[in-house]
Structure formats: structure tokens, C-alpha cells
Amino acid sequence: MKRNIIYTILVVAMSALGTLPGWSQVRFGVRGGLTLSEMRFDRNIIDSDNRMGYCGGLLLDLNIPVVGVGAEVSVMYTHRNNRLTDQERVFKRYYIDIPVYARYRLGLNKLDHIFAPIIFTGPNFSILFNENMPSNYKNSKTHLSWDVGAGMDLFRHFRLTATYGIGMSKAMKYIDIDYDGDQVTGKDRYWTINAAYLF
Numbered sequence: 001m002k003r004n005i006i007y008t009i010l011v012v013a014m015s016a017l018g019t020l021p022g023w024s025q026v027r028f029g030v031r032g033g034l035t036l037s038e039m040r041f042d043r044n045i046i047d048s049d050n051r052m053g054y055c056g057g058l059l060l061d062l063n064i065p066v067v068g069v070g071a072e073v074s075v076m077y078t079h080r081n082n083r084l085t086d087q088e089r090v091f092k093r094y095y096i097d098i099p100v101y102a103r104y105r106l107g108l109n110k111l112d113h114i115f116a117p118i119i120f121t122g123p124n125f126s127i128l129f130n131e132n133m134p135s136n137y138k139n140s141k142t143h144l145s146w147d148v149g150a151g152m153d154l155f156r157h158f159r160l161t162a163t164y165g166i167g168m169s170k171a172m173k174y175i176d177i178d179y180d181g182d183q184v185t186g187k188d189r190y191w192t193i194n195a196a197y198l199f
Contacts, residue, residue, distance in 0.1 A: 026061070027061045028059065029059040029060075029159070031057055032055065032056035032194065032195060033194035035053040035055055035079070035190055035191065035192050036051070037050065037053060037080040037189070038082065038188075038190070039171070039186040040167070040186060041174070041186040043184045049082075051081035051082055053079040053092075055077065055192065055194070057076035059072065059074045059198070068105045068106065069105075070102075072103055073100050073101075074099050076099070077094070077095075077096060077097075078095045079092065080188070091134075093128065093131050093132075094128075095129055096127045098124070098125040099123070099124040099147055100123055100124075102122055103119070104118065104119050104120070105153065115154060116152065117150070117152050118150065118152065118153060121147060122146075123147070124146070128140065133172075137172060138173050139171065140169070140171050140172065144169045145167050146166050146168050147165045147192075149162055149163035149164065149192075150162060157197060158195070158196070158197060158198075159198060160194070160196075161193075161194045161196070162191070163191070163192040163193075165188065165189065165191075165192065167189065170185040170186065170187055171188045
């Protein structure tokens with residue numbers, strides 16, 4: 001099921017390339033980086049600490065040079081760690097993330113081929129791949145976040161970015177068996193630092 005969803009999204013993205021104007025630039029790339037994650041719960045009885053993880057994957061980049069706007073779609077394998085305050089060990093979650101960004105690239109005339117700032121925003125679709133959680137915590141199989149970020153293009157092939165993600169749907173719920181099955185839900189908050197190479 002998970003593979004079918006990812007395959008469908010990739011097919012749609014590739015099919016869309018056939019409708020792009022001839023003066024646009026389409027490139028592929030690879031990307032990797034670090035994540036810093038926490039879980040925000042809707043009640044104060046549970047909290048989590050920021051924990052380091054990692055991510056890596058493939059990138060499809062569309063750029064329209066004349067106006068500086070573009071789009072970016074990635075398929076990322078993302079590892080997020082959380083240490084919950086009522087537990088002593090760190091719990092791991094593994095996702096297939098599919099961020100889809102609208103991007104603006106600020107051209108600097110003669111410096112454009114060396115250095116160009118970028119800003120971007122868009123949804124991040126997460127599909128749970130694997131997990132290591134206690135039985136009274138349940139992770140959502142899919143959830144949605146919204147990302148905002150900034151970075152720079154270097155020498156037209158390297159891209160460095162910093163992204164902040166805000167969970168829009170619940171990523172986890174806690175079922176308190178001591179209080180008649182009362183549920184506490186949590187949403188992701190995370191920073192991601194990425195480096196990419198565009199071919």
C-alpha cells in the first residue's frame with residue numbers, strides 16, 4: 001500500500017513535466033541532512049524533548065529563470081527521534097516524507113551563478129514506515145505538516161536549506177488506561193538542515 005501511494009505520486013509528478021513550458025528548467029538531485037524533532041501534545045500531562053535524527057532522498061526541481069519562481073518535490077526517508085517525559089528511553093519513528101514546495105529564487109545579477117538566496121513553503125506528506133513505541137502510544141499511519149524555509153543555491157548545483165515544519169494533523173496519540181481510555185494527541189514540530197546536489 002505504501003509503495004503504491006509513493007509510486008502514484010511520482011507518476012503524477014513525472015506526467016506533469018510534459019505540460020511544462022519549454023523555457024523552464026527541470027533538474028534531478030540527491031539530498032541529505034539532519035532533523036531536530038519534538039512532539040507537541042494537546043495536554044500538558046506529556047511533553048517531549050528535541051532529539052536529533054536524519055533524512056535522505058531524491059529531489060525533482062523546476063525553475064523558471066525569467067521570474068525566479070519554481071517548484072520542488074522530494075521523496076525522503078526520514079528518521080525522527082523523540083524522548084517522552086514519562087519514558088526513559090528514546091523512541092524512533094521512520095517515515096517516507098513527500099514535501100511539495102513553491103519556491104522563489106532571488107537573482108543577484110552577476111553573482112547569480114555563484115550565489116542565490118531562496119525561500120520556499122508547502123505541505124509535507126508523511127507516511128509511517130516503521131516505529132519503536134510503547135503499546136499505549138499509537139502513531140498515525142499518515143499525517144500532514146506545513147513547511148517554511150530558506151537557503152541558498154551555490155554554483156548552480158549545490159543547495160543548502162533550513163526548514164521548519166509545523167504539524168497540521170495528529171501524528172501520535174496516547175491512550176491513558178488509568179483514566180477510562182482518555183486520549184492525548186500530539187503533532188510534530190521539527191527543524192531540518194539539508195544539503196542537495198542538483199545534476
